[in-house]
Amino acid sequence: QVQLVESGGGLVQAGGSLRLSCAASGSFFSINAMGWYRQAPGKQRELVTVITRGGNTNYADSVKGRFTISRDHAKNAVYLQMNSLKPEDTAVYYCNAVVIRPREYTYWGQGTQVTVSS
Numbered sequence: 001q002v003q004l005v006e007s008g009g010g011l012v013q014a015g016g017s018l019r020l021s022c023a024a025s026g027s028f029f030s031i032n033a034m035g036w037y038r039q040a041p042g043k044q045r046e047l048v049t050v051i052t053r054g055g056n057t058n059y060a061d062s063v064k065g066r067f068t069i070s071r072d073h074a075k076n077a078v079y080l081q082m083n084s085l086k087p088e089d090t091a092v093y094y095c096n097a098v099v100i101r102p103r104e105y106t107y108w109g110q111g112t113q114v115t116v117s118s
């Protein structure tokens with residue numbers, strides 16, 4: 001079994017910053033892509049950003065230039081640095097990982113709330 005544990009959410013004023021962390025634990029050979037998704041009230045879950053094992057990244061247009069994803073292979077962890085936060089960034093943020101066990105499986109974290117006040 002594989003678990004993804006997130007931390008770092010909270011309440012912040014517009015223009016502020018937060019850093020989310022997610023660590024994978026359990027039985028697996030390796031992790032391919034890791035990413036962050038978010039779901040605002042009444043909306044569908046959407047991709048925020050993803051990073052491949054090789055370090056290639058992709059960002060939603062709405063967060064480009066403000067959010068930065070990074071990962072630590074030794075810790076099986078992924079991070080999301082969020083700067084210049086806007087009220088529209090308010091959502092539950094979910095960590096996602098594609099894990100090799102040896103077949104590929106996709107796992108999700110439990111979600112962490114990010115609230116940006118205006």
